[in-house]
Amino acid sequence: MPFSQVIMDFVIPATFVGPKPTFTGVEDPEAHLTAFHTQMMLVGGTDAVRCKLFMSTSVGTVMEWFISLPDGHITLFTQLSKLFREQYIANRAPPPISYELFDVRQYQGESLREYLNPFGTQGVKLNTKDETMMVLAFRKALCQGLSANHSSETAPKLSAK
Numbered sequence: 049m050p051f052s053q054v055i056m057d058f059v060i061p062a063t064f065v066g067p068k069p070t071f072t073g074v075e076d077p078e079a080h081l082t083a084f085h086t087q088m089m090l091v092g093g094t095d096a097v098r099c100k101l102f103m104s105t106s107v108g109t110v111m112e113w114f115i116s117l118p119d120g121h122i123t124l125f126t127q128l129s130k131l132f133r134e135q136y137i138a139n140r141a142p143p144p145i146s147y148e149l150f151d152v153r154q155y156q157g158e159s160l161r162e163y164l165n166p167f168g169t170q171g172v173k174l175n176t177k178d179e180t181m182m183v184l185a186f187r188k189a190l191c192q193g194l195s196a197n198h199s200s201e202t203a204p205k206l207s208a209k
Contacts, residue, residue: 050117051099058096065091066101073110077136080105081129098125102132110136149174149185156191163190 049056060066067087071080084105088098099122103114113135122128133140152170154163167189171182 049119050114050122052120052123055096055099055122058094058100060093060097060100064093064097066093066097067091067105069105071106071110072108073113073136074139076139076141077133078140081132095125099128102128149176149182150188152185153189154191158191160190 067084069080069083069087071077084102088101093101102125103111106114117131122131149167149170152163152167154160167186176182
């Protein structure tokens with residue numbers, strides 16, 4: 049077993065409810081770690097608990113990879129996280145690129161409010177502080193006539209926080 053003896057000897061109380069996300073080896077490892085960390089923040093637990101529960105979220109080839117690690121090798125959750133990231137780095141979702149904001153368009157018949165939902169979602173994913181670029185992308189994607197004539201619906205002030 050790849051866990052150190054200290055981790056192996058730690059007993060998780062029967063009443064402890066751990067996270068339920070499942071990682072099969074094809075998902076984004078960062079997304080899985082984030083979901084796991086978020087759920088663990090809610091329930092608490094020691095480093096040993098995190099190690100044991102993290103592996104309980106793995107199935108199939110992921111469990112085979114874990115079991116193939118050297119015996120007693122893992123002593124900390126940060127070490128397990130690092131090994132996990134390295135093993136599944138190819139599955140990591142590419143970071144959003146700012147030009148993707150220019151792909152969001154307002155379609156004919158779509159209200160400004162309806163357009164703002166996908167635009168805002170993409171803007172949050174980018175996490176950009178370049179307000180000028182955001183305003184340019186916003187105005188460029190508006191249907192003809194709306195960028196110059198928006199008296200019925202005014203465009204909200206965009207700010208990147």
